[in-house]
Amino acid sequence: MTAVPPWDAFTATEAEVRAMVADPRWQGLPTPDRAYVLAARTLVTPDGDRWLFGTHARWHLLDPADGRWILACPPQGTRARRVGHPAAALTDAVVPDGYDFHAEPGSTQAFIGPDVPESLTEELRVLLRAGGRKSELDYPLTAFGEIFGSDVPSTVAAVWGAIMWCAYAPAFDGNERLITVFGEYLRRSLPGDDWVRWLPGPPLADLVTLVSERMRAGRRREALRLAATMADTAQILLRDSRFRPRALALLTMIEPMLRASHMTDPDDDAALRRLWLERCPPRLCRALLVENDPEAQFAHTVYDLVEALAFMPDPRAAAASFLADLSDSGGTLPARLDHRLRRAYEELRRAGLTGTSAAERTHPDGFPVRAGGVSTALKVAPPDRTSAAAVLGAAYATGLAWQRLTGAKVPERGLASQSALVARLVHERDDHTGLY
Template sequence: MSGDGDPFTRAEHDTRATVAAPWWATAAPLQRQQALIARLVSLPDRSWWMYGAWARWYRWHPADGRWFPCSPPRGTMVRRSARPAQPGLSPPPIPAEILPAGPDFAYDHGPPLALAGRPVSGALLYRLRSVIQEAALAPPMDYPLGWSYFLHGTPSTIAATWSAMLWCASVPVFDPDLDSGGSPGLLGLWEPYLAQPFDDHGRLRWLVPPLLRTVIGLYAERMRAGRADAAGQIVRCMVMTAQALRDDPRFKVRASALLSIIEPLQANPALDHRSLPYGDEAMEREWTSRCPPALGTTLFADTAPGERFQMAVYDLAEALRPMCGDPESTAFTEPRYAAVALLAADMAGYRPDLAAPIGNWLDPELRGLLSDVIGQPGHGLRRLWPSRGRLPEDFRPADTDTALKALSAAAAVDFAWCRLAHGIPIPPDGFTVPDAFAAALDALAAKPATGEASEV
């Protein structure tokens, strides 16, 4: 075991070393459980922590008896009070689903990133413009589209490129100010085909990503109509769109996942024939089965919205770490508490009645905290809430990189809990917290440069 750092740091280091060992890939779940028991960490509050699947920490609390993804404590004193599993302690059983698989540790997904801060490159726009121009040449009679979102007569190939773009976006929140330079930006490439202009009531432009089943539907409709040639062209449009987007880090991970699913159809058009008679759900199972294990989290929004929400809250806590103060100080705010406070801010302004059902996906401590912050006007964590569109003075990002990551993670949480609540719509004006981070990003970007510009 590494002798450096606190028990959490050592447990993470040693778990990574164990998962990277050659025997891990073929080990049975029981063998993996036995290997990781010694890597568990306990705190005086009787909670247990484990570094597990998807390279995330999981928390077990005796009040509930279940494991939940949970960003670990960052305060120095709390981390030092942790103890590794030792003889005489009785750690809880480790469920197989939170055991690292191996590939989930190997792929660096990076933080979720919205389409803000900087525009997409001119090279990417050029490639996408060529793809869309080719898609627009498809005869509408051969590629019928019944979506009211697009103008009548728009071929489904255009919808295929649009759906692929939105599905591939890590966080499909767009800064309309990036498109104000005269030439059309990313979304402007599709604007000639839309039935209505973009509805820009809020600071940011929110576009709800389609479910994978919706993307599949465009392809499946042509297959069932006996037009395998047209179905192949729809897949080709999606592939070219994802290939163009993959060079941008804000699309890279999900574009890679989509390509792994649909590129095999170009080599073998009959790949999904056996599932066609059983409906789009059966075909969705075929598609998701082709996604590599390392990219499995990209499918959570489609197949496991509860787990997607948990991961989003985790990511928000990690994004807020630089803003939470000195971990050595008694004034330090645990990032996971800050994340729940900001979740509460957006829920309180839109659907406070959903605190209980949404909170059920959080561990017992954070679940209670969410209800308390929403229900108690004098709660201390409300000091982190934005006021008049601005973050409090002592809770603002210090640089554009931190601001963008926090904006993106907060927006991802809002998408996730709205999806979890049976797909309730995003409010027309967006949400308060991402808007506040957008304002902070604007203010930081307007400052004269004092050093090297941060890269997304």
Template sequence: MHWDMHWDGFTAMERDVRALVADPRWALLPPLGRAQAIAQRALVTPDGSRWLFGALGRWYRLDRVDGRWHLSPPPLHPAVRAAARPQPPGVVVPHLLVPGGPDFAYDRGSTQGFVGPDVPREITERVRALLLAHRGLPREAFPLPEGPFREVFADDVTGAVAAVWGTIMWAAYAPAFDGNEVLLSMFGEFLARPLPGDDWVRWLPAGSLAALVDLYAERVRAGAQEAGLRLAGLMAETATVLRADARFRPRADALLAMAEPLLARPWLDHHALPGGAVREAWLARCPPHLAAAALPETAPGEHFRHSFYDLAEALGYTASRGMDPRSVAASLLAADVAGVCGAYEPSWAAPGASGTAEVVTALYPWIDDELRQALYVTLADPSHPLRGCWPRGGELPPALVPPDRGTAAAVLGSAYATGLAWCRLTGIAAPPAGFAVCSALVQCLIHQRDDPRPEAASNGHPRDPEESGWLFETRNTDISSLPPL
């Protein structure tokens, strides 16, 4: 068979699979027929790697060591892509990797962080309007229940303010924000203490759906169903505003799908209240085409894999510089793990080996053998070339500096999302001062800021020092205060 000199196997097969899944007849095929159709479109590259484009509109690579298919962005080198050929018959495609149809409709939004590219003013002003309209609700009718929000807000803050904040944090792809981000500064008067971070960035933890849902559930359990429904409606209103920004849209849509049905059918969660399963009832309402947005809640391991995939994709610019984006992503993951957990010592080396070894062991099942090797050698061998990807003196090495502001924001967002994902998966507390790689990426953006400095007015709204000025104070975070691994 003659192959055109411009043949790109990965582009061709992705286009073919997308056309198959978009065909109305795809839903009528039996599961075995679908699996066979995907298997016929698998690829093999010159190094013997096998690839297929499958569920959730992403690429998978067969691990020759454990025999499993792992999420993996495809190679970017033109010669490798041109040399890819259809895989001979015999590939077995697991059921979970076969596209169902709705999963291909998932809108992934943007992986950009909120550092550099501000949240658009039209969004912040609409959120401000919601906050102003609900901040005066009586505290006795909308109390702040015990839980994570009590650690964030002052004692006199109501559940309505927490509902707006919690929606923003849960919907954010990667909740690292400019220290002067208007979306945060409007909450300054409500917070109990400065947000973690420094004058440049607020490194915020991932939002908790359980805490958000409990604002509603606590009111309903207390017999104040109207108040509970008003909070659920406020979450839906806030999500509707946020979805105009691609960095919020996927998860905002998922939250809308979970909260909005209550406004028409207030009884929906009554069956879940006695057993404390309201969060699960909300997740059950998340439709198939938005299921990927809820992965942090339902499948932390899968969420880590997808976040790492995003990071490797965002690092695609390194391919033109002679580097492998996947290996670079593994090196940067290693830098952050070492920065949080300390120097690497193999788990077999001695009793009480480092927490880094335990974290690495926990991450191994979620990455393929090639990435395991890259992660291991980067951590274990200070002289390995991949160690050269690590930040030095708080800055990225010149070879890794992104080519433009948008790319830098995308790498920052995906790196922070990956950091939060592996911390969630392993039970490690995310560092309040930020991850090493993300902090270095900020240095690529702070000289290109498009917002006023903290001492300046924001969006035409002068800041009252008594109201929110302390929000911009530097918080000195002692890493040693983190809980033991």
């Protein structure tokens, strides 16, 4: 007789809420009514923590100190029971409108480990070569000048910008062909080393600038070509889940410009960016948090990080070891974490193991260390290549989100804990040439 798995309150409640929100009648309900039925499905664990499955189809944890609901992964294998909670205590921010449940989460994996499909890379290579044959006089480089030489046409930058903007976490194997095909156009070596290229996530404004500058110059045909190049790039990227959510958003923003018989989009940078963002429907809202809500984007990447570390005995403690790398001179990070994760982070802070990436040192064998000893991330041992890529992707995305939110720089050679994890995985690279 097949054993029946024990009933899990978190799984059951999530399924129930998803079914309610999927009902066409949900969006027609007044917000107080939606809050009422959601509050009735609040869970409480034996330690007294209260959990709610709410907006963006994610769990929220009630902070006992100030009553805020904070995005937080639920504990694994923990018993919970359903309790009532005052509906009036739920803010609109945690009550789903329905559209937010339609978002495709995509993949949190970086491009360290699982390769970009060869067919996808080849199509982008062909697109890049066509762009590289354009004249820099017709397509001057008005963005990404820190990446490419001044004689490189902006059609090349349009492909690069679309790839990097669409990537959840643009950290690539040093030998990843998707990056090496840009080699002849680069102004200098990319950030990182032979193992990993830790690349910046460009703002949408950089892509907009390439197009709007040509429009202001009266070169509307060239402006359309740049927009079409970005759209073609995004169309190819849809086949990889690490790009798909933002690639779909980018296509949605650009395609109306390409379909119009007469270009009516504004040529002002800020106005064009605003119009592009407004074209995205609510179901793509999470893909655009990186542009519209840096605070929420950081919260979601922290959620992704804890989720990616689910194989660890204590995912929160492991996540805290990665968060400890972030530079937090203002001391604002702990208040942005749920109280469980905050406790784990504070333990590292009291031990002097936080905010140390700026002062990291390196052993002769290349393993990053901290003043208090070897990075705690060396204790993180993903069970397989896919899990490792998910951890690295989520951790790097968290670093980029923190940079966008606070201005704290991400080191060119990566944050210490991520680099330590890479050192454990380097033997799994496809190309070992020059590593030993």
